[in-house]
Amino acid sequence: MLRNKIQPKRRWLDLAPGDPVVVVAGKDKGKTGEVLRTLPEKHKIVVKGINILKRHTKAGRSRGGVSVAQGGIVDFEAPLDYSNVMLVCPSCSRPTRTKHIVLESGARALVCRHCGEPYERVRKTEAQ
Numbered sequence: 001m002l003r004n005k006i007q008p009k010r011r012w013l014d015l016a017p018g019d020p021v022v023v024v025a026g027k028d029k030g031k032t033g034e035v036l037r038t039l040p041e042k043h044k045i046v047v048k049g050i051n052i053l054k055r056h057t058k059a060g061r062s063r064g065g066v067s068v069a070q071g072g073i074v075d076f077e078a079p080l081d082y083s084n085v086m087l088v089c090p091s092c093s094r095p096t097r098t099k100h101i102v103l104e105s106g107a108r109a110l111v112c113r114h115c116g117e118p119y120e121r122v123r124k125t126e127a128q
Protein backbone atom coordinates (compact mmCIF):
# COMPACT_ATOMS: atom_id res chain seq x y z
CA MET A 1 0.00 0.00 0.00
CA LEU A 2 1.16 3.48 -0.81
CA ARG A 3 0.90 6.14 1.75
CA ASN A 4 -0.84 9.25 0.59
CA LYS A 5 0.21 11.30 3.54
CA ILE A 6 3.78 12.38 3.92
CA GLN A 7 4.77 12.11 7.52
CA PRO A 8 6.56 15.23 8.71
CA LYS A 9 9.96 14.48 10.09
CA ARG A 10 9.83 17.30 12.54
CA ARG A 11 6.87 18.16 14.63
CA TRP A 12 8.14 21.58 15.53
CA LEU A 13 9.16 24.53 13.47
CA ASP A 14 12.03 26.94 13.82
CA LEU A 15 9.57 29.70 14.44
CA ALA A 16 7.53 30.34 17.54
CA PRO A 17 4.84 32.88 18.38
CA GLY A 18 6.37 36.32 18.89
CA ASP A 19 9.25 35.83 16.47
CA PRO A 20 9.90 38.61 13.95
CA VAL A 21 9.81 37.33 10.40
CA VAL A 22 10.01 38.70 6.87
CA VAL A 23 7.93 37.33 4.03
CA VAL A 24 10.07 36.18 1.12
CA ALA A 25 7.40 34.94 -1.26
CA GLY A 26 3.82 35.60 -2.22
CA LYS A 27 1.73 38.74 -2.34
CA ASP A 28 3.10 40.10 0.92
CA LYS A 29 6.69 39.65 -0.10
CA GLY A 30 9.03 42.01 1.71
CA LYS A 31 6.70 42.70 4.59
CA THR A 32 7.64 41.99 8.13
CA GLY A 33 5.47 40.80 10.94
CA GLU A 34 5.28 38.87 14.13
CA VAL A 35 4.41 35.21 14.33
CA LEU A 36 1.01 34.75 15.90
CA ARG A 37 0.52 31.01 15.65
CA THR A 38 2.33 28.05 14.24
CA LEU A 39 0.71 25.03 12.61
CA PRO A 40 3.56 22.50 12.61
CA GLU A 41 1.44 19.66 11.24
CA LYS A 42 0.60 21.71 8.18
CA HIS A 43 3.97 23.42 7.97
CA LYS A 44 2.23 26.74 8.13
CA ILE A 45 2.35 29.80 10.28
CA VAL A 46 0.13 32.79 10.92
CA VAL A 47 1.85 36.16 10.86
CA LYS A 48 0.36 39.35 12.23
CA GLY A 49 -0.74 41.67 9.44
CA ILE A 50 0.35 39.29 6.68
CA ASN A 51 -1.83 37.45 4.21
CA ILE A 52 -4.97 39.27 5.26
CA LEU A 53 -8.11 37.82 3.80
CA LYS A 54 -11.64 39.01 4.10
CA ARG A 55 -14.30 36.55 4.92
CA HIS A 56 -17.99 37.10 4.73
CA THR A 57 -19.59 35.38 7.64
CA LYS A 58 -22.73 35.01 9.55
CA ALA A 59 -22.68 35.70 13.26
CA GLY A 60 -21.86 32.85 15.54
CA ARG A 61 -19.93 30.92 12.96
CA SER A 62 -16.45 29.74 13.53
CA ARG A 63 -14.40 29.24 10.41
CA GLY A 64 -10.73 28.85 9.82
CA GLY A 65 -9.98 29.03 13.51
CA VAL A 66 -11.48 32.50 13.76
CA SER A 67 -14.56 32.74 15.88
CA VAL A 68 -16.92 35.43 14.83
CA ALA A 69 -19.11 37.28 17.25
CA GLN A 70 -20.59 39.61 14.68
CA GLY A 71 -21.69 38.90 11.18
CA GLY A 72 -20.28 40.76 8.22
CA ILE A 73 -16.88 41.06 6.63
CA VAL A 74 -14.06 39.92 8.80
CA ASP A 75 -10.38 40.50 8.21
CA PHE A 76 -8.20 37.69 9.33
CA GLU A 77 -4.70 36.49 8.87
CA ALA A 78 -4.60 33.34 6.79
CA PRO A 79 -1.87 30.80 7.44
CA LEU A 80 1.00 30.95 5.01
CA ASP A 81 3.57 28.36 4.27
CA TYR A 82 6.45 28.19 6.63
CA SER A 83 8.92 28.24 3.76
CA ASN A 84 7.61 31.63 2.62
CA VAL A 85 8.99 33.45 5.61
CA MET A 86 12.40 33.91 7.13
CA LEU A 87 13.34 34.70 10.67
CA VAL A 88 14.77 38.16 11.22
CA CYS A 89 17.86 38.03 13.37
CA PRO A 90 17.62 40.47 16.26
CA SER A 91 21.40 40.82 16.38
CA CYS A 92 22.14 41.76 12.79
CA SER A 93 18.59 42.70 11.69
CA ARG A 94 18.84 40.56 8.59
CA PRO A 95 16.56 37.80 7.43
CA THR A 96 18.39 34.63 8.08
CA ARG A 97 18.31 30.93 7.80
CA THR A 98 19.13 29.35 11.06
CA LYS A 99 21.33 26.51 12.01
CA HIS A 100 20.50 24.17 14.81
CA ILE A 101 22.75 23.41 17.68
CA VAL A 102 22.14 21.29 20.71
CA LEU A 103 23.29 22.75 23.98
CA GLU A 104 25.00 20.72 26.66
CA SER A 105 21.78 20.74 28.59
CA GLY A 106 20.14 18.99 25.66
CA ALA A 107 18.07 22.02 24.77
CA ARG A 108 17.89 23.02 21.16
CA ALA A 109 19.03 26.43 20.06
CA LEU A 110 19.03 28.33 16.81
CA VAL A 111 22.04 30.21 15.57
CA CYS A 112 22.05 32.97 12.97
CA ARG A 113 24.06 32.02 9.92
CA HIS A 114 25.15 35.59 9.33
CA CYS A 115 26.46 36.70 12.67
CA GLY A 116 26.57 33.44 14.59
CA GLU A 117 24.56 34.84 17.46
CA PRO A 118 22.32 32.33 19.19
CA TYR A 119 18.70 33.21 18.83
CA GLU A 120 17.11 33.04 22.20
CA ARG A 121 13.52 33.19 23.19
CA VAL A 122 11.06 31.70 25.54
CA ARG A 123 9.08 29.11 23.75
CA LYS A 124 5.42 29.48 24.46
CA THR A 125 4.63 26.25 22.71
CA GLU A 126 5.84 22.79 23.51
CA ALA A 127 9.01 22.06 21.62
CA GLN A 128 8.28 18.39 21.56
Ligand SMILES: [Zn+2]
Residues within 6 Å of the ligand: 089, 090, 091, 092, 093, 094, 096, 112, 113, 114, 115, 116, 117
Ligand atom coordinates in the same frame (compact mmCIF):
# COMPACT_ATOMS: atom_id res chain seq x y z
ZN1 LIG B 1 22.40 37.62 12.85
